[in-house]
Amino acid sequence: MTRWLLPVLVCSLVACTDYNGDKALQNYQQRLERVLDISQKNTALPDAAAMAAQRDLKQPLPDIRLDLTDAYATRRCSLDTLIGERNSSLGKVYNASKQLSYELRFLSQLQRCLEQSWDNTTLLNQLQHVYQQKQHSIDIAFNNMLLTDDTLRKELLGIRKALPLKAAPGFSETWQALTELNQLQQFIAEQNWQAASQIDIEQQLQLLYRYNFIARLQYSLRTASHQLAQLNRLSEAKAPSALCPQQRDSEQLHILANVFSKYFVAEVQLYTSELSRYQQQLWPLLQQLYQHTDLHTPLTLRFEQTYLDMRTELSHHVKWWQTLNSQCPLKLTAQQ
Known part of the structure; x- marks a missing residue:
């Protein structure tokens, strides 16, 4: 042209x-x-493509519990603190982003635990079974965050406010936040739980919320x-x-x-x-x-x-x- x-x-x-x-x-x-x-005579702005409601997009996470009779395992793996966090009054009402963060921290900690030497094979098998179940459910937790988090939902629906002519504030911060979330997605695909658990999901969502870019x-x-x-x-x-x-x-x-x-x-x-x-x-x-x-x-x-x-x-x-x-x-x- x-x-x-x-x-x-x-x-x-x-x-x-x-x-x-x-x-x-x-x-x-x-x-x-x-x-x-x-x-x-100007015509009205057409509606944007419809998106499914949040309630129709959220998937339930499998109810995976550590039913350990020996508290030694949870203490040795430092899982007792995480389990206590999840069973707290706040943990029971985690939103999708905090639930994902918890699941990643749990997987990271459990992975390190399984790398230790174990004499009790029954207990080891039980922990390995929980680890496999958590790995299978992590994609659900990630998608729940993408599809139902309130901040992301607002961004995807749009707001009736146009950007300035040039140098719109928040562009680099938005790029950074989306890049971090993509890195998180990659770490999950690679099952790199340590790296994934280190990404501050709430910080990235806060950047998106702040600028609405x-x-x-x-x-x-x-x-x-x-x-x-x-x-x-x-x-x-x-x-x-x-x-x-x-x-x-x-x-x-x-x-x-x-x-x-x-x-x-x-x-x-x-x-x-x-x-x-x-x-x-x-x-x-x-x-x-x-x-x-x-x-x-x-x-x-x-x-x-x-x-x-x-x-x-x-x-x-x-x-x-x-x-x-x-x-x-x-x-x-x-x-x-």
Whole structure:
């Protein structure tokens, strides 16, 4: 696609903290409507792809108990503290993330215990049986965290708040948190319980909760795609040839050139470029986390498909400007 290259003019509005990408697109549309002398009724933002309810995604963990008559084993393995933690009033109501953390710490401790020498083979067999059962159930605990944790759920549902035009706060922290969760997923796949138990799950979730970057990115992609589609309906209602009969210059064309450089290039293209950067770095991490879950399809629609739709609508809009520039004396500079 041919890219238009003009000096980026920084609008004073960009400095305002509440001037985000949505408002930039709305501002651009209003200015285009005035200069083209066209008004259109905007349509409502379509609903995002539906996601299954949390209650339908949660799976029960097998009730695995250490029924040891000899307390020596639990003390020797330092499992007595963990068992006490799980049986406490707080442990009985662990949410999905804390339950996963507990299961990983238990597996790590039990693995170290089994590496010791044991004279009591009956007790050893019992511990090995519990270890195998815990290994088989850890994927359920991990998926429960991915699918039902309140912080992650909020991020995946999205919030009605667009990202700023550039340098959105929280991007690097969100990338870090998703990278850590992917590392956790890898450690679990490798059955590296020691490394997995060292990852602070709550810290990563706190980073996601603090910035709501994924939720805002999702909403921003959806609204940008929708608003660009409306812009295309607006611009395509005006044939470029009608704006300059016999290629005559006019005040209207000068205003259009100013709208193009000051509001489309400096704001709209800047914003969509930032959204593309965020999407290209964060979506692969999300996709890796959720690829084998029931949420993979709706998340693909909410993120990747919406991103592709945005790029398509943006391309169509740039082509309208290219056609106008080729047929009218706008003198916009293009670079292949």
